[in-house]
Amino acid sequence: MPAATGASEARPLARVLFRHLPPFLVAVGMVVACTLLSLMLSTWLAPGSLDLLYLTGVLLVAMNQGLWPSLVCSVLSYLAYSYYFVPPVHSLHIDRSQDWLDLLAFMVAAMITGTLTATVRRQLTLIRRTAQQNHQLYDFTAGIASAITRGELAALVRQHVSATLHCEARLLFLTPQGTLDSGGETPNFDEASLAAARESLQTGSMAGRGGSSRADTAWTFLPLGSGGDTTAGVLGVRLLGTDDRLDRNHQRLLRAMRDQTLIALDRIDIAARMEQTQLLKETERLREALLSSVSHDLRTPLSSIIGAATTLRDLGGELHDGQRRELLDTVIDESSRLNRFVQNLLDMTRIGYGALKPRAAWVDLREIAGEALRTLSKAYPEHRVVIEGADDELPAVFTDAVLLERVLFNLLDNAAKYAPASEPITVGFRHDGEALTVTVSDAGPGIPADERERVFDMFHRVQRGDGTPAGTGMGLAICRGLMQALGGNIAAHSGPDGRGTSMILTLTLHPAPP
Amino acid sequence: MTTAKTRILIIDDEAQIRRFIRIALETQGYEVVEAASGREGLAQHDRTKPQLVLLDLGLPDIDGKLVVEQLRGRSHVPVIILSVRADENEKVTALDAGANDYVAKPFGAAELSARIRAVLRAHTGRPASQPVLHCGDLTVDISRREVTAAGKPVKLSKKEFEILHLLTHNAGRVLTHGYILRTLWGPEHEHDTQYLRVYVGQLRAKLHDDPAKPRYIANEPGVGYRLLEQAA
Structure with a gap:
């Protein structure tokens, strides 16, 4: 893999010099400065102690400019020192063997300290860079943590990678159809880049510019995975300069970000799968509830009808008139109950498919209430209903009379089912110019406050200790569906005096009829 | 009564x-x-x-x-x-x-x-010690371990006889697979319904009982078996 240093051979000499020369110039300058200073100080100081000045210069260069400039500095310092201060002065020639030894010691000391200092400096730089990368990686991980969908992840990864590496970035997912999807974004890849992306996807290694294959493209791709079918997609980057390449550090950082992206992707996919499972469970629960409702609510009246009819047929001769009459009542009552249940099933299906088209007309609510009460008195002859606020002030309503009557009947039916026959059911009308409410109140056991919204869920039944009459769990769900189709609302409240239940229907009032 | x-x-x-x-x-x-x-x-x-x-x-x-x-x-x-x-x-x-x-x-x-x-x-009705059980034209003699169906003697194996005995003793009542298996084979065989199916099959064959139109042993799908009570 060609690295940054290998790539520099191809560049013009001037640029190389421009980049690498300054440290050496500093080294030369340092020697010149040390020499000038030593010349000035030589009047007062013994020449033997001036080498310390040069040593300091070498250390400074090693600290600031690195190993090679410090070596150059130490050689030049040696030459300058021996030329100016070691007798015979103004010559590189050295007479005394003692001076030779001094000079050699100086040279070695300069080189060792220079090397050590330069190494420390290099390590410091490395640590700084690592710390910076860790910081960047941490920011990246924290940045993409909020992604809940693949699309959000793609957007966040794009944003963070491009900010960190100063490049253009894209996260591409492999779709089930085998195409690469950049999350709703129109991909701006040329053919060669796309081929590089696919290459990376299949081989599981870096491809594109700077990669092991298809290096002639603008983009560099890293696979999300180890290649083959399990790979989820690719992470692509394009540096902004046309000749730029990712150096080793950036590559390492990019790989680390890719790994974090993979972890985030796993998390998102697992969450999505769990949600899917949850949804399936909910569907399954609804299906089971529907099955058990149909099984119970169709079969129970049928059982009564078949039982009563067979008793009439088989034991008819031995029955007296009262008993025969009772059995016939059973057949008729249970048939109408069956009819209501089938009506509910039909309503529910139509609501479910959104096929409910209200046919609105101007209607008098009192007529609708009257119709619902007539149906109720057939099913529950013993229940008494009180009507309040049904005076001549009651405005006409533009709505579907048939659907509204069904809502009202369902509410009355519920009230009669759950409340004792000794207490009257109240139907109250109230209007304030904008909206009109119809309230159906009963003195039954009431609905716990935390269930007042859930009773409108399909097949939800309030669980009670005992004596709860069997319901289908469809009635209120149908009421809400019908009221929504009518552009109105339905809500459950506590009954008057905090006893029982008040179901409140809200209807929008339209401008007066023409 | x-x-x-x-x-x-x-x-x-x-x-x-x-x-x-x-x-x-x-x-x-x-x-x-x-x-x-x-x-x-x-x-x-x-x-x-x-x-x-x-x-x-x-x-x-x-x-x-x-x-x-x-x-x-x-x-x-x-x-x-x-x-x-x-x-x-x-x-x-x-x-x-x-x-x-x-x-x-x-x-x-x-x-x-x-x-x-x-x-x-x-x-x-009958006490458990009754030596001979009758059910329609089916007779089960417990002490002699003899069975006759429609007047003809039927040769049964030990297990077949025990199943028929149990069913006859509870004639008209449904007995669950689990109950029959527990009683005759022991609790560890409670779920071995296929055993029972094989033995009841053999029993029916020997009694010349048609599983589709049973005269003696009726199948209650998923529940168990019942010995039909015939007009005696």
């Missing part, structure tokens, strides 16, 4: 079902007591001491199976399950909890009466 009226307790939350059962049973000379919930049913049982209980499994307050267990804790009164549930497991659980038989809703008046008669007879 010939002296006082037989008292029957109906536990069902559906008023209309109670109504027709009451009329049908009263017309046939039974005395009827009603209850609309499990708790009320147990209380009525303690108060009226019925000779038979008709119990709906889908009660609003207590699971029907628990009602059976509670009843069993109080007396040996025979229990017939009335169930709209299509779930066979539900019936098997109730039968294993101690119920004597079941009638699936919807049922006719005649079917219910027949089931009630069979359960009452099995419960109050």
Whole structure:
């Protein structure tokens, strides 16, 4: 893999010099400065102690400019020192063997300290860079943590990678159809880049510019995975300069970000799968509830009808008139109950498919209430209903009379089912110019406050200790569906005096009829 | 049974079902007591001491199976399950909890009466030590281990004889697969339904009983077997 240093051979000499020369110039300058200073100080100081000045210069260069400039500095310092201060002065020639030894010691000391200092400096730089990368990686991980969908992840990864590496970035997912999807974004890849992306996807290694294959493209791709079918997609980057390449550090950082992206992707996919499972469970629960409702609510009246009819047929001769009459009542009552249940099933299906088209007309609510009460008195002859606020002030309503009557009947039916026959059911009308409410109140056991919204869920039944009459769990769900189709609302409240239940229907009032 | 009226307790939350059962049973000379919930049913049982209980499994307050267990804790009164549930497991659980038989809703008046008669007879009828059991043209001689069907002797293996003996002893009642297996093979074989199927198959072949139109052993799918009571 060609690295940054290998790539520099191809560049013009001037640029190389421009980049690498300054440290050496500093080294030369340092020697010149040390020499000038030593010349000035030589009047007062013994020449033997001036080498310390040069040593300091070498250390400074090693600290600031690195190993090679410090070596150059130490050689030049040696030459300058021996030329100016070691007798015979103004010559590189050295007479005394003692001076030779001094000079050699100086040279070695300069080189060792220079090397050590330069190494420390290099390590410091490395640590700084690592710390910076860790910081960047941490920011990246924290940045993409909020992604809940693949699309959000793609957007966040794009944003963070491009900010960190100063490049253009894209996260591409492999779709089930085998195409690469950049999350709703129109991909701006040329053919060669796309081929590089696919290459990376299949081989599981870096491809594109700077990669092991298809290096002639603008983009560099890293696979999300180890290649083959399990790979989820690719992470692509394009540096902004046309000749730029990712150096080793950036590559390492990019790989680390890719790994974090993979972890985030796993998390998102697992969450999505769990949600899917949850949804399936909910569907399954609804299906089971529907099955058990149909099984119970169709079969129970049928059982009564078949039982009563067979008793009439088989034991008819031995029955007296009262008993025969009772059995016939059973057949008729249970048939109408069956009819209501089938009506509910039909309503529910139509609501479910959104096929409910209200046919609105101007209607008098009192007529609708009257119709619902007539149906109720057939099913529950013993229940008494009180009507309040049904005076001549009651405005006409533009709505579907048939659907509204069904809502009202369902509410009355519920009230009669759950409340004792000794207490009257109240139907109250109230209007304030904008909206009109119809309230159906009963003195039954009431609905716990935390269930007042859930009773409108399909097949939800309030669980009670005992004596709860069997319901289908469809009635209120149908009421809400019908009221929504009518552009109105339905809500459950506590009954008057905090006893029982008040179901409140809200209807929008339209401008007066023409 | 010939002296006082037989008292029957109906536990069902559906008023209309109670109504027709009451009329049908009263017309046939039974005395009827009603209850609309499990708790009320147990209380009525303690108060009226019925000779038979008709119990709906889908009660609003207590699971029907628990009602059976509670009843069993109080007396040996025979229990017939009335169930709209299509779930066979539900019936098997109730039968294993101690119920004597079941009638699936919807049922006719005649079917219910027949089931009630069979359960009452099995419960109050023959003592366990009776040496020869008769059921229609089927005779099972327990001490001699001899069986005749339609007057002809039938040679049975030991297990086949035991199955037939058990069914005859409970003639007219459904016996769950689990009950038969537990009784004749032991509790560890409770779920080996295929054993039972093979033996009952052989037994039917020897009795010349057509599984599609059984004269002796009727199959209750998913539940168990019943020895049919023939007009004797």
